[in-house]
Amino acid sequence: MLMPIDEHLARTKRRDAALNSERLMQAAREVFARQGLSATLEDIAQHAGVGVGTVYRNFASKREIIETLYDAALDSVLADVQTALEIQDPWVAIVTFFEVTASNQAQDRGLCETFLGHDGFGPDERIAEELVAVVSPLFDRASEAGVLREGVTVTDIGPIFAMLDGVYRMSDARPDLWRRYLALILDGLRAGDRPALPVPALDVAAFKTALTAAD
Missing domain, CATH: 1.10.357.10 (Tetracycline Repressor, domain 2)
Structure with a gap:
C-alpha cells in the first residue's frame, strides 16, 4: 500500500532535519576544536556548507x-x-x-x-x-x-x-x-x-x- 503523499513528505522532512542536525553537530565539533569557543555560528555554517539560517533552524543558540x-x-x-x-x-x-x-x-x-x-x-x-x-x-x-x-x-x-x-x-x-x-x-x-x-x-x-x- 502506497504511503499518503503528506505522510511521505513529513517523514522526508524529519529525516532531512535529523541529517542536518547531525551534520551541523559534526561541523561544530570540528570548528570548535580548531578555533575554540570564539567561533561563530557563521563559521559552523560555512564549514558545514550550509546557510546560517539552517543552523538557526536546528539550534536556538x-x-x-x-x-x-x-x-x-x-x-x-x-x-x-x-x-x-x-x-x-x-x-x-x-x-x-x-x-x-x-x-x-x-x-x-x-x-x-x-x-x-x-x-x-x-x-x-x-x-x-x-x-x-x-x-x-x-x-x-x-x-x-x-x-x-x-x-x-x-x-x-x-x-x-x-x-x-x-x-x-x-x-x-x-x-x-x-x-x-x-x-x-x-x-x-x-x-x-x-x-x-x-x-x-x-x-x-x-x-x-x-x-x-x-x-
Missing part, C-alpha cells in the same frame, strides 16, 4: 550547541577516568589520566576552553561535583599507596590543566610541547624526598566555585 557537545565530551572524560582506575599501579593510573586528558585538550581547543571556562561558557556546579566525585578515587588510591607527594589533592587538577592550557596555546610549531611540561608537573606530584608545599590546595568547595566562576 551557540550555547545550545556547546552544551550538547560538552555533555558528550564529559562522558568521554569520565570514561577515561574509569579506564585509569582499572590500571593496577596507582602511579601509572595517575599518569595515564593526565596524559589522556591533556592529549584530548591539546587537540580540541573547544573542549579545553569549556572545561576551564572561557567566553562565557564553563562547567556548572553539577559537572564540577561530578568531576570531583569521579576523579577523587584515583587520587585517594595513589595517596594511600604513598606515591603522591604529601598535600597533593584532586582539586589540584584545575590549576594544573589551566597551566597546561598556556602551553597548548604556544604549541603551533610543536604540537607535542605540552608533553614536556606535563612530565615536569608529574615529577612534582610524585612522592619523594621533597619539602612541604608552601600553601595548601583549594578545598572542594573553593574548587567548585573557582571552576564554575571561570570565564
Whole structure:
C-alpha cells in the first residue's frame, strides 16, 4: 500500500532535519576544536556548507550547541577516568589520566576552553561535583599507596590543566610541547624526598566555585 503523499513528505522532512542536525553537530565539533569557543555560528555554517539560517533552524543558540557537545565530551572524560582506575599501579593510573586528558585538550581547543571556562561558557556546579566525585578515587588510591607527594589533592587538577592550557596555546610549531611540561608537573606530584608545599590546595568547595566562576 502506497504511503499518503503528506505522510511521505513529513517523514522526508524529519529525516532531512535529523541529517542536518547531525551534520551541523559534526561541523561544530570540528570548528570548535580548531578555533575554540570564539567561533561563530557563521563559521559552523560555512564549514558545514550550509546557510546560517539552517543552523538557526536546528539550534536556538551557540550555547545550545556547546552544551550538547560538552555533555558528550564529559562522558568521554569520565570514561577515561574509569579506564585509569582499572590500571593496577596507582602511579601509572595517575599518569595515564593526565596524559589522556591533556592529549584530548591539546587537540580540541573547544573542549579545553569549556572545561576551564572561557567566553562565557564553563562547567556548572553539577559537572564540577561530578568531576570531583569521579576523579577523587584515583587520587585517594595513589595517596594511600604513598606515591603522591604529601598535600597533593584532586582539586589540584584545575590549576594544573589551566597551566597546561598556556602551553597548548604556544604549541603551533610543536604540537607535542605540552608533553614536556606535563612530565615536569608529574615529577612534582610524585612522592619523594621533597619539602612541604608552601600553601595548601583549594578545598572542594573553593574548587567548585573557582571552576564554575571561570570565564
